Amino acid sequence: MRYPNGQSFTGLPHRRNKRPKKTVYGKRGMRLEEMLNQSNAYYREHGIAIIHKKPTPIQVVKVDYPKRSRAVIKEAYYRQASTTDYNGVYRSYYIDFEAKQTDLKQHFPLQNIHDHQISHMQACYDQGGICFLVIHFKQLALSYLYPFEALIEDWQAYQSKESNKIPLERIKSLAYPIQSGYMPALDYISALDAYINNLEKEVK
Amino acid sequence: MRYPNGQSFTGLPHRRNKRPKKTVYGKRGMRLEEMLNQSNAYYREHGIAIIHKKPTPIQVVKVDYPKRSRAVIKEAYYRQASTTDYNGVYRSYYIDFEAKQTDLKQHFPLQNIHDHQISHMQACYDQGGICFLVIHFKQLALSYLYPFEALIEDWQAYQSKESNKIPLERIKSLAYPIQSGYMPALDYISALDAYINNLEKEVK
Numbered sequence: 001m002r003y004p005n006g007q008s009f010t011g012l013p014h015r016r017n018k019r020p021k022k023t024v025y026g027k028r029g030m031r032l033e034e035m036l037n038q039s040n041a042y043y044r045e046h047g048i049a050i051i052h053k054k055p056t057p058i059q060v061v062k063v064d065y066p067k068r069s070r071a072v073i074k075e076a077y078y079r080q081a082s083t084t085d086y087n088g089v090y091r092s093y094y095i096d097f098e099a100k101q102t103d104l105k106q107h108f109p110l111q112n113i114h115d116h117q118i119s120h121m122q123a124c125y126d127q128g129g130i131c132f133l134v135i136h137f138k139q140l141a142l143s144y145l146y147p148f149e150a151l152i153e154d155w156q157a158y159q160s161k162e163s164n165k166i167p168l169e170r171i172k173s174l175a176y177p178i179q180s181g182y183m184p185a186l187d188y189i190s191a192l193d194a195y196i197n198n199l200e201k202e203v204k
Numbered sequence: 205m206r207y208p209n210g211q212s213f214t215g216l217p218h219r220r221n222k223r224p225k226k227t228v229y230g231k232r233g234m235r236l237e238e239m240l241n242q243s244n245a246y247y248r249e250h251g252i253a254i255i256h257k258k259p260t261p262i263q264v265v266k267v268d269y270p271k272r273s274r275a276v277i278k279e280a281y282y283r284q285a286s287t288t289d290y291n292g293v294y295r296s297y298y299i300d301f302e303a304k305q306t307d308l309k310q311h312f313p314l315q316n317i318h319d320h321q322i323s324h325m326q327a328c329y330d331q332g333g334i335c336f337l338v339i340h341f342k343q344l345a346l347s348y349l350y351p352f353e354a355l356i357e358d359w360q361a362y363q364s365k366e367s368n369k370i371p372l373e374r375i376k377s378l379a380y381p382i383q384s385g386y387m388p389a390l391d392y393i394s395a396l397d398a399y400i401n402n403l404e405k406e407v408k
Contacts, residue, residue, distance in 0.1 A: 047327070050328050054258055071281070073262065073277065073279070088328075089332060093332075094293035
């Protein structure tokens with residue numbers, strides 16, 4: 001049996017081992033985003049929550065307008081985002097989050113987070129928005145909704161060079177676990193319900 | 205004196221008259237977006253509201269990775285957006301809006317609005333978000349915050365082919381006027397305050 005790329009089928013485990021590591025990482029990198037996109041589509045279709053991933057900001061430099069066909073961008077560059085990747089509305093709340101994954105099993109490395117993401121979440125939090133990090137431990141197949149109130153403490157320790165990671169134990173004690181499944185792939189809205197219910201209890 | 209395009213300088217008013225109308229429209233098209241971007245930057249810098257324009261969605265097809273320099277996108281296409289252009293958080297509310305302008309003086313033509321923009325606003329509204337249209341009458345130099353509750357009535361009349369426009373008089377009676385100035389260029393947050401105060405009054 002031959003595949004379109006001309007390679008013959010040599011058995012799945014073997015092929016998997018032969019894959020260059022970079023490709024594996026890239027595929028795994030997509031997986032969290034795909035799971036969230038699928039979950040968001042599910043939430044939207046069922047009227048549960050309206051959350052979208054923001055488009056990647058691109059600086060367009062040159063565009064061709066061929067006759068009788070659509071515009072073709074011929075030169076463009078990726079720009080640095082100034083916000084987080086996901087936002088929307090749920091239970092009348094403004095929701096804003098960033099999603100990150102790690103191959104590590106004992107902690108989440110804070111270098112995965114960018115300064116502008118923290119500043120943006122802080123600004124949204126100050127305005128009454130609900131902000132958090134979705135942390136996915138790939139090797140453990142565990143995901144968490146980690147509230148901004150906890151994250152900002154870790155970030156301050158990171159900025160003052162006290163610590164550069166969040167231990168898994170701390171995440172387990174402060175985060176809301178996210179169940180994974182078929183539909184939605186990552187049911188972070190159920191975790192968000194638990195978080196919002198706690199926030200509303202505090203206010204009362 | 206000659207310009208890079210080979211044309212000699214023939215005086216500014218003359219050149220302005222000779223400009224193709226399309227270019228003039230393009231420039232005017234930018235103005236509302238620029239005014240809103242400047243206003244949003246002002247609101248963010250002063251901690252008043254956190255509202256961003258979403259990046260234009262672009263489908264990237266081909267990317268070059270030149271050695272020792274950043275990635276260059278060599279082929280890409282504009283995609284249809286599935287949401288509105290602006291969203292964010294203000295006074296704990298999820299804010300979502302689209303901005304449109306017209307050259308007309310007596311009404312706003314509904315063909316300027318896309319179906320996906322209405323569906324998205326309806327979904328956000330159902331989830332408790334605050335949705336509206338910023339309408340800018342260029343020739344009149346007047347801008348309005350037109351609530352989604354009013355817009356959806358016009359849209360339904362448009363879908364049933366009863367009417368294809370919103371008369372200025374209706375806008376004046378249902379919208380919140382937006383003052384323009386130096387900083388912010390379009391103070392739509394003051395108009396939003398009036399709208400939110402009315403909504404909160406209704407709830408009480």
